[in-house]
Amino acid sequence: MTELLSFTDLRVRFHTEQGTTDAVRGATFGVAPGEILAVVGESGSGKSVTAMSALGLLPPTAEVTGDVALRGTSLLEMSARELRRVRGRKIAMIFQEPMTSLNPVFTIGWQLVEAIRLHTDTTAAAARERAVELLDLVGVPEPRRRVRQYPHQLSGGQRQRVMIAMALACEPEVLIADEPTTALDVTVQAEILALLRDLRERLGMAILLITHDMGVVADIADRVVVLYRGEVVEQAEVDRLFRAPAHDYTERLLAAVPRLRVRQAEPESTAEPVLHVEDLVMSYGGHRAVDGVSLHVGRGEVLALVGESGSGKSTVGRCVARLVEPTAGRIVLDGRDVTHLSARRLRPLRRGIGIVFQDPGSSLNPRLTIGDSIAEPLRLHRVARGRELAARVDALLDAVELGSATRRRFPHELSGGQRQRVSIARALALEPQLLIADEPTSALDVSVQDAVLRLFQDLQRRLNFSCLFISHDLAVVDLLARRVAVLHRGRIVEQGERADVLGDPQHPYTRRLLAAAPVPDPVRQRERREAAASGS
């Protein structure tokens, strides 16, 4: 098999303040035309770094050896000019964190048009049309309105889809997709995967798909490469990998995959509500992102908020945390109406609320070390200082499976998943009464996710905190939540006990959602897909 894009003994080493980090240690693998190669591995195992080395996008602190070649031509030795012709045209890349990867000061239409016109002689008008088309293709609703919006006006998932559209703009030969569906709910994810499959079929596009979602792997990949601590520990056909994992880590990985199997209902909870939201409305310039949402979270209860990308989940979270002032409605925290509370009055209450932001990258101050970021809430509320503070930070880092060496690093020196864990650690630092977690495990591989989820459950049991858990991963929801609310286009369409909602969905959207959730088993997933295809 001739490989289109091949990595040969790739080594990447970062020179930082704290010495050198070997991010990739001799990775050798390749992807053939028309092949979908999944790269899986622990968070921080070098997946993103490997991908970025192909296009020469690593920061200057990185030292790259070995080779990356496109059709046998070394990419590492290319001149800037030659490389530019490859970028976007032959090899396109979807970055892991769509939030910071879009230019905040240009409309997304402009950015798409740029991607199109950089490599083709399209007229501006035609490119604009094409941009709308592309947005439509990746399932962004109202594409004509969206092209005029700026990145910050989009939801996480919408931004991610803009990134995808941008990468597909020139129909590249190789697509490197770094966790392209982390912010997408399963229905949209299914559409995107279908789109990729279609592109592969139609154009013979080779796809290097970095993901931690074994369901996605099972659904779409032909072959899988498993990275572990910067080394390729296993390469196999997808079926074989799932059937007979060879490496120890692969085995652990597969074992950790949560499965959606709708467990039994727990006894009805009667806890008094910690959070009560009534008729919440949030509108942005006339557009109602949240449209009359009412929900409540009882003490010690985890309420999962699921729903389509762009349906208003994060907005609800932001309103509840009073980071934005809602247009209408009421938010009651612990019996206290906080809807219009002043910043000063709000401050003491904040101690009891922890937030995990959807985008861990931009929610960390780039000039603070990880240790300082995590310590901030502790310092703010004078919970700990000096050595005790350091000890608590270390403990928190440990709890999210990050070594204490991470403490002195800066956010940009971490992998996406690592940053997300920092964000979780920070949210948990004060042992809050209410945790608002917006897609807290979206960037985590299943093994780490498993650990984090266990930590969650552990803490929850111990501290009996309540949680508004926003997620698109139904398996995780199933594992954690007591109750589930389903959001669709800014409204709650279904709300109830987990077993009821997941086990016996009433609303068509919920049903679609459940049906779209991929199963981490290639054989079964293929069957389901075929069944769905023939059914529709």
Next chain:
Amino acid sequence: MRRGYAVNRVLQSLVTLVLVSVVVFAGLRALPGDPAVALAGPEADDIAIAQIRHAYGLDRPIPVQYATWVGRALRGDFGDSANTGLPVGEIILTRLPVTLELAVLSLLFAALVGLTSGVLAAARRGGLLDWLGNGLSLFGLSIPNFWLGLMCVLVFAVGLGALPSSGYVPFTESPLGNLEHLVLPAFVLGSGLAAVLMRQMRSSMLDSLTSDYVRTARAKGASEARVVGVHGLRNSLITVLTILGLQLGLLISGAVVTEQIFVLPGFGKLMVDAVFTRDYPVIQAAVLVTATGYIVVNLLVDLLYSVVDPRIRVRGGAA
């Protein structure tokens, strides 16, 4: 909401103007050096001084003087220059275009040179261009305008005879002559600003260039020029815009030295001379004019902020 903002700002501006006029009015009268003495000249006797004090209403209470002045000013009458006896409104109207033209030219020069060299220096960080740009800008910063101006006169006008050493020709009279007369002054006035802009641009640019969206732009296959000149630049503009806005105002009032060296009948010189001769009617009107200038420019800058960075536009209150 935008319109509301603009209306609000206009109202604020009016308040500012009132504030400025009060401050200048009261402040001037707090300066040592009795204006009547200044007006009467060094060799006048006490009766002449008293008569002048009376003639200019300087013997009346300050609030009364202020009210009279405002009343006239509202009708567009800023009085006569105490020094030359010419009508203040007219003086300012003939002086202002000279300085505005000079300011705009030097701003253009500074923006062109400062911004491009800043961008280039950032793009070629540590390279020859960076060294060159930094060297020139440090030179521009540390050489007083006065010296630069004098050297320019000595070299280009006296030595080479290439350009006129002084004077002003209105554009309408002779476009070429106008330019000839303003080339050196604009260069001299613009050099300091160019240096500041260069340093600021370089710094902001270096920030932008390490960001993720710049990485995205590179991944798209955008040329380095585009990455720097479009993606980086736009994101660096906020700070640069602030400086530009500040400087435009500064240029108007700060052109004194340049106007002095090149004997330009400008506004800056007018204002300084007025301060030294305690020509109250002129100072008051002139300060009001600069204040208006600043207000307008800062309003533009604030409006441009949200054009340059859309996030600023929609941010809700930081609760």
Next chain:
Amino acid sequence: PLVDVDRTAARVRSSVQAPTVRGGEAVIALDQEPDRLDPTLGTTLAGRQVFGSMCEKLYDVDEHSRVVPQLAAAMPRVSPDGRELTIPLRRGVRFNDGTPFDAAAVKKSLDRHRELPGSQRRTELKAVRSVEVVDPDTVRLRLSEPYSPLPSLLADRAGMIMSPARLDELGEHFSDAPVCVGPFSFVERVAQDRIVLRRSEFYYDRDRVKLDRLVYRAVPDDNIRMANLRSGEFDVAWKVGTPDVPIASREKGIVVLNQPSVQYMGITVNIGNVDGRPGRVPGPLAADSRVRQAFSLAIDRRTLNRIAFNGLYRTACGPIPPNSEFATPKTQECPPHDVAGARRLLAEAGVRTPLHVDLTLQNSVSALRVGQVVQAMAAEAGFDVALHPTEATAEIAAGKKGRFQTMLIGWSGRPDPDGNISGIQTLGGAQNYSGYSTPETDALIKQAAAEADPARRRELYERIVEQLQQRNNVVYLYREQYYTAHTSDIAGVAVFPDGIMRMKTAGHLATGS
């Protein structure tokens, strides 16, 4: 040293004559923006420069500082009691707007000088009680008391006659479009930029006027003025900085004129000026004339001139300039530079040294230079001088209000000695910043002003100067010298001791080269 500065300073050159042609213009750079172009209200030397080309006076001073008739036909006839001056006027003269010049016009202007509120000429003409038209060609001034300096005052702005038609038309706003009798007439003034004059068709002596146009511009900086002269932008530059004089004098293409002035600079000591009124000022400097004398002895005026002005000014030890007809060896006498003597005097006065002295001075580069030299010289005798640079208008205000201990300040000078003494040294004088006077000296000064006989006056002034030198309330230091430069393409520019550039006969050289 490029040039022997002592010789340069001594070589007076009021003009350079050469055959010139009619036509062309001259751009003249002044060092200061002229104020109102109204002879009644004007105060600046720069303004006088412009008047010099467009407003003739009843009298003028010549290059030897003598008063000579200009619009008057002859020197005034003085009545025996000295209280009546009859002035015959020149005939056939027209103002630059064509209005005939006659006695009525003279009366109108002189009355305006005396009576217009805010007039700067009122003091100068305060001896005049009335002006009478005798006949169209004669006016008579009645004085309240004999006053010999009057003709010399009529040789300046007080003697400028304005067109009565224009005065009727513009009144107080005469300066908007001034019209007098003069070789050039006013065209326009663009504030802070230029004043343009045109050769007058009505001028009685127009045949000698060569230039078509004069443009006056204000350029305060010495270097810039010279640079523009060198680049050919300007034709005449008023006031060459002393460091530049030796260079410019040797330069091809530049002519430097040199004219001693009648002004002086000195250090005024506040003796009795408290808030503008007579009072007691504390400190030995005010109390004891020996201390002031010590201060004067401590200063080496020659060295001061050499260091601060390249030796191009002249030392001054009294109010009367050497080129005055009333100058005598005695009035020009100087105290020696005598540090030991100064110390002795201080010891005699029982002063603990170093004696702190605050010296207020104008914030100009040259004043600061003088201040620092004085500071250094006085230190040797035991004075600890602290300099307080002050902006010009604030300095005058401080002087009037007595808010200073000592002040470096001068007087622009008048051709007649009285103008340099009475306002400064007598009780109630407008410039008596030191707040010091004695009845005896005041009487003497008055007597001198009333005296008509030059020989007697000379004698009186010798006595006055002697007394002033003993008071030392003003420690005279130096006298400026006017250095004016013009390109060698023109000739006929004349500068007289009154410091006015006369452009009447100036013109471009006859030959092309």
Next chain:
Amino acid sequence: MTLVAATGSRRVLRRLLRHRTGVVGLVLAAALVLVALAAPLLAPADPAAVDFDHVLGQPSPTALLGTDELGRDQLSRVFFGVRASVFVGVVSVLLALVVAVPLGLVAGYYRGAVDAVVSRVTDTLLAFPFLVLAVGLAAVLGASMLNAAIAIGVSQVPNLIRVVRGEALRLATEEYVAASVAAGARGGTVLFRHVLPNSINALLVQVTVAIPQAIIGEALLSFLGLGVQPPTPSLGVMLSAAQTYFAQAPWLVVFPGLTIVLATLGFNLLGDGLRDALDPKGSR
């Protein structure tokens, strides 16, 4: 110095010391400060001691940098000049920072009424040209080096306010600011821990360019009688006095001028070095 504390001062220092041009800047700036402090020890002669027999002397073994128009030793005057100029430069900028940074931050972050007030007052201040402001302050404050620094500081305040405000406007939209607010941070904490450190680059540029401007501005103030009192020299004063003697004694211009260039260079290189040392993404 919250900033340095926030990022670890030792780390910053270490990085600065490894920064090639930064070290040059540090050495230059330190040398200037040292000269400023030790001027009396370093100067070979009394900077005020005149010698009327040796005026405008060329550089020679007895007077290394020549003598000025009053025969004073130029080298000693340069040393003392550095003292005054560095003092005014540094103190004025510090003063301006102390006033402008909090105001700018608050205006840009809270916007609304606070911003309106701060911005309008800034506009008002800006309306008065430096010279008008200086003459006024000279009158009110009287003459001293400290007052000169205050006057210059005041004139720099509006500029700095606007720069800081612009940065705050931009940074207030960042998610990490929201994160800090959500964790219960007070405005002050948010501003000084998150907004300010992230606007440090713009601020450093402004500060480093303000220093030479202050040095040159001081000459003007001294001339007006607000700055150093003669015969005490400052670089700016020396430069403006030497202007008259440019043709005869160019060295009187060259040495103070060069020293100003060196000061500019030093503070700017130091600024660049600090910028990189403080930048977590800095590669060197």
